[in-house]
Amino acid sequence: KMLNQQTLSKVLSQLTSDFTGFAQKMLYIECYFVTMLREWTGLDNHRQDKYLYLTRLMFKESIKILKEHEFSSQSLNSFVTLFTEIVLNTKSAQASSIDFHVADVFFEEIAKVCGHIDHEIFTKLSQPLLNYLCFGCDKNLCNHIIDSSFLELHGLDIYKEGGALNKHVNDLHFDRCQFVEAINAIAISEKECNESNRKYLYRLAKEMKKQTSQLGAL
Numbered sequence: 001k002m003l004n005q006q007t008l009s010k011v012l013s014q015l016t017s018d019f020t021g022f023a024q025k026m027l028y029i030e031c032y033f034v035t036m037l038r039e040w041t042g043l044d045n046h047r048q049d050k051y052l053y054l055t056r057l058m059f060k061e062s063i064k065i066l067k068e069h070e071f072s073s074q075s076l077n078s079f080v081t082l083f084t085e086i087v088l089n090t091k092s093a094q095a096s097s098i099d100f101h102v103a104d105v106f107f108e109e110i111a112k113v114c115g116h117i118d119h120e121i122f123t124k125l126s127q128p129l130l131n132y133l134c135f136g137c138d139k140n141l142c143n144h145i146i147d148s149s150f151l152e153l154h155g156l157d158i159y160k161e162g163g164a165l166n167k168h169v170n171d172l173h174f175d176r177c178q179f180v181e182a183i184n185a186i187a188i189s190e191k192e193c194n195e196s197n198r199k200y201l202y203r204l205a206k207e208m209k210k211q212t213s214q215l216g217a218l
Contacts, residue, residue, distance in 0.1 A: 013057035083128035090135035122174040134193040
């Protein structure tokens with residue numbers, strides 16, 4: 001039954017509280033994602049839906065761990081490493097549903113757990129997504145990250161006629177102009193971005209700049 005399965009998912013995700021050290025907690029999260037990415041293709045569609053819910057909760061727990069450790073440099077670096085090298089792995093030719101789902105819930109769960117975070121922390125947390133835009137092979141995931149992560153959460157809802165504000169738009173606070181400048185700087189760097197991926201960063205910067213102007217007019 002769905003209710004029992006959701007309860008079980010919550011219990012499994014909250015097992016991080018049974019570990020005392022930061023490294024142990026993050027290792028538990030890492031083991032979950034490594035296992036899911038390995039076994040995903042062997043699951044039928046019915047079971048995949050259930051595990052996507054657990055994936056959301058596990059991602060949420062990783063953010064809770066960061067908050068518990070006051071977003072220390074060590075905790076942020078561990079988070080970025082996990083979601084850059086394992087989950088949003090740029091070496092995979094085709095992204096999995098896990099990658100797409102993490103992109104979907106990324107900023108939403110950060111906003112729910114953290115509320116206000118400063119620009120520096122926001123930028124650091126964004127690195128796994130930006131890294132995939134710079135080096136990722138799956139063009140569908142690149143466009144999904146732009147539309148369903150950055151644009152959907154941080155500005156005007158581009159999917160709704162009339163430009164209704166997304167409900168989480170005010171939950172995260174960062175300097176939009178500064179962030180756009182950083183994206184453009186990455187895009188023109190020969191070392192920080194593949195030539196074939198620059199178009200994704202330019203598109204993101206253009207759309208975010210447009211959103212910023214629209215928000216300022218409200």
